[in-house]
Amino acid sequence: MQKGAAEVLAGLYYRFFQFCRALTAPVKWRKLNPVYLDPYLSQAEKELFLSLDPITGCHSLRVAATIIKNYNRLPAEIDPVFAVKCALLHDIGKLASRPGIFLRVTAVLWRKLCRLFSRPVEKAPSFLGPKNQKKLRAYYRHAALGASLLAAKGGDPVLIWVVANHHTQLPPPPPTGAERAEALLRLLQEADRKN
Numbered sequence: 001m002q003k004g005a006a007e008v009l010a011g012l013y014y015r016f017f018q019f020c021r022a023l024t025a026p027v028k029w030r031k032l033n034p035v036y037l038d039p040y041l042s043q044a045e046k047e048l049f050l051s052l053d054p055i056t057g058c059h060s061l062r063v064a065a066t067i068i069k070n071y072n073r074l075p076a077e078i079d080p081v082f083a084v085k086c087a088l089l090h091d092i093g094k095l096a097s098r099p100g101i102f103l104r105v106t107a108v109l110w111r112k113l114c115r116l117f118s119r120p121v122e123k124a125p126s127f128l129g130p131k132n133q134k135k136l137r138a139y140y141r142h143a144a145l146g147a148s149l150l151a152a153k154g155g156d157p158v159l160i161w162v163v164a165n166h167h168t169q170l171p172p173p174p175p176t177g178a179e180r181a182e183a184l185l186r187l188l189q190e191a192d193r194k195n
C-alpha cells in the first residue's frame with residue numbers, strides 16, 4: 001500500500017516536472033544554435049529536426065545529452081556519433097502531430113483511461129473534434145510514423161529500426177549484421193525514460 005502511494009507521488013512529481021519543462025521549452029528551443037547539430041545530423045536530418053515542436057525538440061536534446069554522458073556504456077561496435085543521431089531523431093514521428101501541452105496532457109490522461117477500461121487508445125474521444133482526434137492518433141503512432149519518414153528519406157536501417165522500436169518492450173530482431181543495436185536501443189529507452 002505504502003509502495004503504491006510512493007509510486008503515485010513519484011508519478012505526479014514526474015508529470016509536474018515534465019509540465020514545467022514544457023512551459024520553458026519554447027525559450028530554450030529559440031536559443032539553440034543549429035551548428036551544434038552538425039557533427040551528428042546531415043543537412044536533411046537537421047532540417048527535419050529543427051521542424052519539431054519545441055517540447056519534442058528540447059526533450060530529444062536532453063536524451064542526446066544523456067547518451068553522451070553514457071558513451072562508456074555503448075557497445076564497441078556502436079559509433080557514438082550514430083547513437084546521438086538516434087537520440088536526436090527518435091521522436092521525429094511527432095512531426096505528424098506537433099503536440100503542444102494540451103495534446104500531451106490529453107494523450108496521457110486518455111491512455112490511462114483506456115488502460116483502466118481496457119479499450120484501444122486509437123478511438124480518440126469525440127469531444128476533441130476531428131482535427132485533434134487525428135493528431136492524437138498520430139501522436140500514439142509516432143514511433144512507426146518516424147520510422148516511415150526516415151525510410152522514405154533513405155535513412156540507415158539501424159536508425160529506422162531504433163526509431164520504430166523506441167517504445168517497444170520486446171523489439172523484433174535488428175537488421176542483419178547489427179545485432180549489437182539492441183544494446184543501443186536499451187540505452188536510448190533508458191535515456192528517454194529519464195527525460
Ligand SMILES: [Fe+2]
Nearest residue numbers: 090091166167
Ligand atoms: Fe517517443
